[in-house]
Amino acid sequence: MIDFNNHFPPMNARTHEVCGASALFFAFSLAARLGGTTIWVRESWRSEQINPSGFAQYFDPQNLLVAQAKNQTDVLAVGEESLRGKSVSLVVIELDQDISLTQGRRLQLAAQAGNTTGLCLIPDGMGSNAAQTRWRCSPIFDETGGVADSTLQNWSIIKNKSGTLTAWNVNWDAKTRRINVVSPTAQR
Amino acid sequence: MQKRVVSMWFPRLPSDRVLRVRPFETHSETPFVLTQNQQNTQRVYCLNRAAEKQGLYRGMGFSDARSYCPELQSQPANTNADSQFLHVLARWGKRYCPWVGVDGDDGLLFNVSGSTHLFGGEQGMLVDMRQRLARAQINARIGIGDTRGAAWALAHYGDDATVSDVGEIANLPIAALRVDAKTDMSLQRVGLRKISDLLTLPRASVARRFGGDVLLRLDQTLGQQPEQISPLQDAPHYGVRMTFPDPIGLYDDVMAGTARLLDRLCAKLKAQEMGARVLQLTLRRVDKGNQQVELRLAAPLRDHTRILPLFERGVHDVDAGFGIDQLRLAAVHVEPLPNEQITPSSAKPRDGLDDLITRLGNRIGLENIQRFHPADSHIPERSFQISPAAYSDASGNWVALRPRPLRLFPPETIRFTGQITSRPPMQFHWRKMFFSIARATGPERIAPEWWLPDDNWRSGLRDYWRIETRQGRRLWLFFTPQNPNWFAQGEFA
Known part of the structure; x- marks a missing residue:
C-alpha cells in the first residue's frame, strides 16, 4: 500500500508504542530505518534479552547501546534523559508496568525537546494516552513461501493521535534490507 | 661548595624485593632464584646469597640450577614491579636530599652537597643509610665521591671504606670507569688493568686506539668533565x-x-x-x-x-x-589525551554521545551502559560479549551463519502429549499458549563447550529446530538427545 510510507517511520520527535509478539522486529527495523545510534533502555533483572547475532541482519549492533536500569523509575529517567540528549536517533524503552499520563507526557515533551524518536515496548493492552501512535505487530504464518526465514507479519496501528487506524502485512526484504509491504491479495 | 655525590647500588634488588615480604628464617639460608624467560629458556635472573654459595650464577639455565640444588625455591621475575620498587626507594631517598635520580635499573644517585650536616656529617649519613636499608632487608653497596663517576666506581668496585681521593679510585679496575665490556676487554689485553695504568698513558694515543669514550669516562670520574644527575620529577598533581x-x-x-x-x-x-x-x-x-x-x-x-x-x-x-x-x-x-589537529575528517561526532553516556552513567552507574561485541562461539548465549560502552569501542563483524532468534530466554520446557521423539511434536503448549507446527527446519546440532563449565549445558548436546507455528509465532526449540526432552529458548521475528 502506498500510505505505508506515510506512517513508517512514525513521526519524528514523538514517542510511540508497540506491542505484540513481533514488537522487537518493529523496533529493530525502525532503528535500521532511522540510522544513527539507538539506545535501548531495559530493566537489568529481566532474563529475556535481545540477541545481537539475531538482529544483526536488520540493524548493526555496533550502533546499539544498552542501558540497564534497576527499576522502572530509572528506566523512565534514563529514557527521558536520552530523548532530551539530541545525540541518539532512537530511544527504545522496555516497559512492563503501566505508566501514568504524566510519565507518558514527560517522555513526549522530552522527545519534542530533543527532536528524537522514542519507542516504548509495552505488554499487550497497556500503554499511555500520551503516545502519538500505538502499533500492534504479530507474526503471521507464511503459507505461500517455502523460504526458511520468513518474516511475514501484520502491523496495525491501534491508536493514532493524528490519523486513521490501518493495518498492513509486511515482511523483511533481505536483499534490499528494508520493509516490504505485501499486497493483501497475497492473502487468501 | 664541594659537590658530593652518593651512589647506591642494589646488587640483588629483584630477589630482595620478593624475599623481604617473606618470613626472615625461610630466606636467610634457603637458596632462592628469580627466573626469566630468555630466548626460549628459563634462566636465572637474580639470586640470593644462599643460592650463590651453592654455586649458582646469573644467566645459568634454570633446569641446571635445579639439578645442582634440589631444594631451590624459585619465582618468575617481574621487571615492572622491580622498576616500581626502585622508584619507591628513590622517593624514600628524598629524606637525605632533594636531588635523587635513578641510575640504570638497580641504582640510585643522590646529590648530597650541603645536606650531609643534617645527619652528622658524611659518615653519619652513610651509617644511617646502611642501617635503614639493612633493616628493610635490602642488600646495598654505597659509594660517596666528588663526582657521579667516582661514587659509582666506589659503590660497584670499592670496598666499603669510603675514601674518594684520586689515589683510591686509581686502584680500581678499568671496568669501574663505566666503559662497555668490549673496551674493557681490549684495554686488559694490552695490560691496562687498573685506572692508574690508564692515567700514565698519553691521552692522544689512548683516544686514537680506544675511542674518545674511555677518556670521557675517565674525565667524568675525576671531575674534569661535568656530569649531571637528573632528579626524578614529581608526579603531577591534578x-x-x-x-x-x-x-x-x-x-x-x-x-x-x-x-x-x-x-x-x-x-x-x-x-x-x-x-x-x-x-x-x-x-x-x-x-x-x-x-x-x-x-x-x-x-x-x-x-x-x-x-x-x-x-x-x-x-x-x-x-x-x-x-x-x-x-x-x-x-x-x-x-x-593527546592534542589533535582539528580537521573536518577527524571531528568526532561522538562528543554528544559520550556526554549522554556520562549523564546516564551518573544515574545508573557507568558500567550499566553497555555495548555488544561479537564472540567466537557457537553457543547462542556466548555468541556475544557485553562490555561497558565507556571502556570499549564499537567493533567487530557480525556474521550469522544460520538464522538466530531476535530474543533469547533461559530454556523453558514445552508441554505436549505423546512420546518424546527427536522430531518436534506436532502440537504443544508453551507459556500456556497452544501451538501447532506448520513448518519445522532443522536440526542444527550444537555441542557444549567442555572447556567452559556451564550448568545450563549439563544436559549435553542440543538439536535446535526453527519452528513456524500455524498461529504465527516463530520459535526456536531444541531437543536434548542425551537427556530426551524439548525446550524453547528463543523467538524469531
Missing part, C-alpha cells in the same frame, strides 16, 4: 581548591566556584596532555563535614564547558548545611 572568606550555600554560587576551579584544573590537564576520567568535587562545610560529588566520565575529557553541565545533577543533591567554605576539585583518575 587537584585544585578554593577557600572562601564567607561560607556559601546557593546552588549558583557553588556552580560558579566549580567553574573557576574547573578552568584551573583543565589548564593543568592541558599542559600535561591528559584528560580526566573520574573527577571528585569535595565541598567542605563550616561544621567540617565533607560532601562529595563524584563524576565518572565516559571518555577522557578536559573541556571545561562540557564538564561543568555534567556536575549540575550532583551539586543539586548536596546538602550545604550551614554553608560551604572550601571547594576542592581533583581529577582522581586521568588518562592520556
Whole structure:
C-alpha cells in the first residue's frame, strides 16, 4: 500500500508504542530505518534479552547501546534523559508496568525537546494516552513461501493521535534490507 | 661548595624485593632464584646469597640450577614491579636530599652537597643509610665521591671504606670507569688493568686506539668533565581548591566556584596532555563535614564547558548545611589525551554521545551502559560479549551463519502429549499458549563447550529446530538427545 510510507517511520520527535509478539522486529527495523545510534533502555533483572547475532541482519549492533536500569523509575529517567540528549536517533524503552499520563507526557515533551524518536515496548493492552501512535505487530504464518526465514507479519496501528487506524502485512526484504509491504491479495 | 655525590647500588634488588615480604628464617639460608624467560629458556635472573654459595650464577639455565640444588625455591621475575620498587626507594631517598635520580635499573644517585650536616656529617649519613636499608632487608653497596663517576666506581668496585681521593679510585679496575665490556676487554689485553695504568698513558694515543669514550669516562670520574644527575620529577598533581572568606550555600554560587576551579584544573590537564576520567568535587562545610560529588566520565575529557553541565545533577543533591567554605576539585583518575589537529575528517561526532553516556552513567552507574561485541562461539548465549560502552569501542563483524532468534530466554520446557521423539511434536503448549507446527527446519546440532563449565549445558548436546507455528509465532526449540526432552529458548521475528 502506498500510505505505508506515510506512517513508517512514525513521526519524528514523538514517542510511540508497540506491542505484540513481533514488537522487537518493529523496533529493530525502525532503528535500521532511522540510522544513527539507538539506545535501548531495559530493566537489568529481566532474563529475556535481545540477541545481537539475531538482529544483526536488520540493524548493526555496533550502533546499539544498552542501558540497564534497576527499576522502572530509572528506566523512565534514563529514557527521558536520552530523548532530551539530541545525540541518539532512537530511544527504545522496555516497559512492563503501566505508566501514568504524566510519565507518558514527560517522555513526549522530552522527545519534542530533543527532536528524537522514542519507542516504548509495552505488554499487550497497556500503554499511555500520551503516545502519538500505538502499533500492534504479530507474526503471521507464511503459507505461500517455502523460504526458511520468513518474516511475514501484520502491523496495525491501534491508536493514532493524528490519523486513521490501518493495518498492513509486511515482511523483511533481505536483499534490499528494508520493509516490504505485501499486497493483501497475497492473502487468501 | 664541594659537590658530593652518593651512589647506591642494589646488587640483588629483584630477589630482595620478593624475599623481604617473606618470613626472615625461610630466606636467610634457603637458596632462592628469580627466573626469566630468555630466548626460549628459563634462566636465572637474580639470586640470593644462599643460592650463590651453592654455586649458582646469573644467566645459568634454570633446569641446571635445579639439578645442582634440589631444594631451590624459585619465582618468575617481574621487571615492572622491580622498576616500581626502585622508584619507591628513590622517593624514600628524598629524606637525605632533594636531588635523587635513578641510575640504570638497580641504582640510585643522590646529590648530597650541603645536606650531609643534617645527619652528622658524611659518615653519619652513610651509617644511617646502611642501617635503614639493612633493616628493610635490602642488600646495598654505597659509594660517596666528588663526582657521579667516582661514587659509582666506589659503590660497584670499592670496598666499603669510603675514601674518594684520586689515589683510591686509581686502584680500581678499568671496568669501574663505566666503559662497555668490549673496551674493557681490549684495554686488559694490552695490560691496562687498573685506572692508574690508564692515567700514565698519553691521552692522544689512548683516544686514537680506544675511542674518545674511555677518556670521557675517565674525565667524568675525576671531575674534569661535568656530569649531571637528573632528579626524578614529581608526579603531577591534578587537584585544585578554593577557600572562601564567607561560607556559601546557593546552588549558583557553588556552580560558579566549580567553574573557576574547573578552568584551573583543565589548564593543568592541558599542559600535561591528559584528560580526566573520574573527577571528585569535595565541598567542605563550616561544621567540617565533607560532601562529595563524584563524576565518572565516559571518555577522557578536559573541556571545561562540557564538564561543568555534567556536575549540575550532583551539586543539586548536596546538602550545604550551614554553608560551604572550601571547594576542592581533583581529577582522581586521568588518562592520556593527546592534542589533535582539528580537521573536518577527524571531528568526532561522538562528543554528544559520550556526554549522554556520562549523564546516564551518573544515574545508573557507568558500567550499566553497555555495548555488544561479537564472540567466537557457537553457543547462542556466548555468541556475544557485553562490555561497558565507556571502556570499549564499537567493533567487530557480525556474521550469522544460520538464522538466530531476535530474543533469547533461559530454556523453558514445552508441554505436549505423546512420546518424546527427536522430531518436534506436532502440537504443544508453551507459556500456556497452544501451538501447532506448520513448518519445522532443522536440526542444527550444537555441542557444549567442555572447556567452559556451564550448568545450563549439563544436559549435553542440543538439536535446535526453527519452528513456524500455524498461529504465527516463530520459535526456536531444541531437543536434548542425551537427556530426551524439548525446550524453547528463543523467538524469531
